[in-house]
Amino acid sequence: MLWGCASSTPTPPRPAARPFDNVKRIAVVVSGDSRFAVLEHRAQPGKTFDEVLGWAPFGSLLKPFAMLVHEGINWLVESDRSKTTGRHVEGLSPQAAVSIAFAETLAASQQFQEVQMPEREPVGEERRRLDAIVRLSVPTWGLVRVREGDPDLLSGFADVRAELVVRGTGAAVWERREDVTDPERLPLTAFKKDPEFTRHHMLDVLTRAGQRLANELVYARSAGR
Amino acid sequence: MSARRLALLVTLAAMLGGCAGASGLAVRYPEAGANRALLASVTSRRVEIRPVADARLDTTRIGTRPKDGTNIVTERPVADIVGEALAVEVAKNGHTVAVAPSEVVLATDVEEFWLDTVRGYGSTQYVGKVAFSVTVLDGRTGDRLATRRYVGIKRRQVDTASDDVAREVMDAALARSMRDLATDPAFVNAFAGVTTAAAPR
Numbered sequence: 050m051l052w053g054c055a056s057s058t059p060t061p062p063r064p065a066a067r068p069f070d071n072v073k074r075i076a077v078v079v080s081g082d083s084r085f086a087v088l089e090h091r092a093q094p095g096k097t098f099d100e101v102l103g104w105a106p107f108g109s110l111l112k113p114f115a116m117l118v119h120e121g122i123n124w125l126v127e128s129d130r131s132k133t134t135g136r137h138v139e140g141l142s143p144q145a146a147v148s149i150a151f152a153e154t155l156a157a158s159q160q161f162q163e164v165q166m167p168e169r170e171p172v173g174e175e176r177r178r179l180d181a182i183v184r185l186s187v188p189t190w191g192l193v194r195v196r197e198g199d200p201d202l203l204s205g206f207a208d209v210r211a212e213l214v215v216r217g218t219g220a221a222v223w224e225r226r227e228d229v230t231d232p233e234r235l236p237l238t239a240f241k242k243d244p245e246f247t248r249h250h251m252l253d254v255l256t257r258a259g260q261r262l263a264n265e266l267v268y269a270r271s272a273g274r
Numbered sequence: 275m276s277a278r279r280l281a282l283l284v285t286l287a288a289m290l291g292g293c294a295g296a297s298g299l300a301v302r303y304p305e306a307g308a309n310r311a312l313l314a315s316v317t318s319r320r321v322e323i324r325p326v327a328d329a330r331l332d333t334t335r336i337g338t339r340p341k342d343g344t345n346i347v348t349e350r351p352v353a354d355i356v357g358e359a360l361a362v363e364v365a366k367n368g369h370t371v372a373v374a375p376s377e378v379v380l381a382t383d384v385e386e387f388w389l390d391t392v393r394g395y396g397s398t399q400y401v402g403k404v405a406f407s408v409t410v411l412d413g414r415t416g417d418r419l420a421t422r423r424y425v426g427i428k429r430r431q432v433d434t435a436s437d438d439v440a441r442e443v444m445d446a447a448l449a450r451s452m453r454d455l456a457t458d459p460a461f462v463n464a465f466a467g468v469t470t471a472a473a474p475r
Contacts, residue, residue, distance in 0.1 A: 090394035090431065157459050158312055193429065195401045196390045197340065206429065230401060230427045261450070264457040268311045 069213065069222040070270045072180045076165040077152050079144035081186035085135040087237075088193045089201070135191075137244035138251050143187040146252055147209055150259025151185060158267045176216060185211045185262070190255065195234055202234035205254035211262050225265050229258035298349035299336070299441040303359035303448050305366065311456040313367035316465045321369045322376035322413060323360055326353040326406075329383040336444070337389035340398075346440060352387045355448070356406055363452045369465075377468045379411040385423075389440055398435040402428045402447035408455065410464035420464035426451030 148166060155164045165171070171179060189208045196202040206229060213223040231254040240247045328351070335345035336352065348355060360382060361371045369378075386405035391398060405425040411418055428446035432439050455461055 090392050090397060090399050158457060159459070160312065194392055194399075195429070197392055228429045230429050232403065232405065232425045232427060261454075264454050267457045268309055268453045271310045271314070 068271055069181070069215075070160075072213070072215070072222075072270075073161055074163040074165075074178060074180045075155070075161055075183055075213070076167055076171050076179050077148050077155075077183045077185060078167065078170055079148050079186065080184050081144075081188060083143045083187045084189050084191075085138060085143075086189055086191040087203075088191065088206075089203075090194055133241060137240070137247040141248060141251060141255075143190045143207065143255050144185070146255035147187050147207065147259040147262070148185050150256040151183075151211070151263045152259075154260045154263035155266065158263070160267055160270060179216045181213050181215050181222070183211055183213050183266070185209070187255070187258070190251070190258075192237070192240060193230065195230065200236040200238070203237055203240065204234050205231040205250045207255050207258040209258045209262055211266070213266065223266060223269055225262060225269075227258065227261050227265065229254060229261050231257065297437075298347045299437060299444060300349045301355050301441055301444040301448060303355075303362055303445070303452055305362050307449060308362050308366040308452070309456075310367055311453070312459065312462050313363070313369075313456045313465065316369075316462055317470075319369045319378045319465060319468065320372045320376040320413070321364050321378045321380060322374055323357060323364070323371060324379060324381045326357040326360070326382045326384060328353040329385055330387060336387050337391060337440075340391050340393050341435070346389055346437075348387075348444075352384055356382060356384050356387070356404070359448055359452050360408075360455075363456050367456060374413070376413040377470055378465055379413050379416075381409040381411060383407050386425075387444075389444055391435065391440075394431075397431055397433055399429065399431045400435075400440055400443040402426075402440075402443035404444070404447045404451045406451065408461070410461065410468075412468045414469045419467050420460055422455070422458060422461050422464075424451040424454045424458075426454065 152164050152166050155161055165179070167175070170176075171182070187207055187209050189206075191206060192203045193206045194201050195204045208226070208228050210226050211224070212221045214221050231250060233250070235250075240250070330352070333352070335347050337346040338344070339346060360380060364380075365371050384404075384406045386403055388403050390401040390403075392401070403425065404427075405423070407421060407423045409418055409421045426447040426449065428443045428450065430439065430443050430446075
């Protein structure tokens with residue numbers, strides 16, 4: 050009982066980030082690969098395996114094998130769905146979509162004198178005039194099951210990362226990982242049947258991801274002041 | 275019944291009562307996590323935060339535990355949680371939360387405050403969502419300056435489901451919505467656009 054009560058104590062807040070409000074000129078550079086995925090986090094068939102193994106002699110010895118089979122089957126199913134739905138978003142660059150929304154949001158905040166979006170890592174004079182570089186990546190994006198039901202509901206998602214590195218010293222003064230999920234929830238069939246809708250939905254969530262990251266950067270700028 | 279046994283029962287009842295009170299999630303927006311942001315760029319205002327309206331379709335719960343189907347509820351009313359978070363954000367950005375007369379009035383409707391739980395095999399995914407709209411009114415004229423909508427969503431996958439994780443997910447969703455508000459140029463412009471005492475009416 051006591052343990053139950055104690056577990057509801059809120060965790061202490063994280064320490065304030067280091068302020069970087071002297072950073073005025075930045076460049077946004079994209080990096081890394083992106084993978085489109087349909088993540089369903091299914092309980093089946095692993096749950097059924099567990100029920101069967103519960104009755105079988107030496108069932109516990111077979112549990113790791115059941116886990117492997119469960120993961121294998123779901124990997125195949127999700128790969129197939131990723132392939133099918135992924136066709137609808139061919140030609141869409143998640144890094145470009147996120148970085149454009151990120152840079153536009155930063156510019157609209159008027160907290161920076163200059164926000165550049167070079168196609169590659171800036172060099173020479175172009176680099177020297179910058180205060181810092183934001184490196185941005187979108188390791189995974191796609192659709193994720195967000196509500197159990199009949200049918201299950203899915204939303205677009207983008208897992209994004211960014212770090213702000215001071216030019217010259219290379220010191221990272223801000224880092225952020227954001228799991229961004231679209232507010233709208235729909236059955237998988239809605240995405241599979243309508244390529245145009247899927248593209249728009251994914252573009253929306255990528256834009257949202259860029260805006261979220263930018264908001265966090267602006268929010269952290271004066272942290273601790 | 276002996277006095278000793280009675281005392282033990284009273285103590286147990288008190289402990290159970292304490293736990294029952296804590297069974298709702300203690301969702302909150304911690305002041306220590308709030309920063310001065312874009313909203314602090316406006317001259318300090320006296321801000322009245324009207325009682326937040328709970329405009330959710332289902333106001334009895336914020337989700338359901340998949341294990342036993344019981345309702346997930348918050349320790350305090352959702353409207354109070356959002357109202358308090360707004361007050362923290364506004365105050366942290368250098369404005370004074372006050373009653374009328376004020377320069378800025380905020381009227382807020384909570385549209386969604388929900389936690390989805392998706393059971394996987396050996397894992398649980400939580401998706402917390404907080405959505406609300408804020409109307410910024412000129413405290414002196416009553417004119418509507420802006421209506422903005424904010425949605426904070428947090429998604430997290432864990433091996434072991436628990437109410438602590440559920441609360442953290444809702445805390446994070448609430449914090450994201452507040453940070454979006456504090457960095458929203460349109461919201462900040464509305465703050466800047468109110469009629470102040472020095473301005474002609």
